Amino acid sequence: MDTLSRVALGVLTVACCVVSASALGQPNNPTGPLTRAEVRADLAAWRAAGYDPLDWLHYPENAQRAAAIVAQRRASGAMPQPAQ
Template identity: 70%
Template sequence: MNPLPRVVLGMLAGACCFASAAALAQPYDPSQPLTRAQVRADLVEWRQAGYDPLDWIDYPENAQRAGAIVAQRRAQHAGTLAPAGQTTQ
């Protein structure tokens, strides 16, 4: 049995793993559509911040308040994920 095809197959599998890992590390791009899971996670985050999509009476204030809370949490989370030596503004 010739080991060359196994080596080529291993190199191909390694290249595919590297390419998929690099694709997952891409930053958020607003021009790209979100996945269903991302939209659901975003809704959960907004609901935890106090947003109720069925509260149409207090709609603008409710959404603005929850949006401010979500933005603040995301800023805090981004600040904790900053690499050592870098500061966030």
């Protein structure tokens, strides 16, 4: 193994350590994790707003559009707020 590839391997190792350490430093959610029923209800609301999780061709746009529709419906009281 030459010196350049050893340096590249070392940089990659350090980068992986930094990323994993920062993932451990995420703040704790005081409300706790969502239940399976809450996640399913949220997905049902997104799908009712037109989100298709299998549509990879239009992924960011369809997710953003559905998020805006769901937020608008929740703000207007048309659907319940998620548990917080």
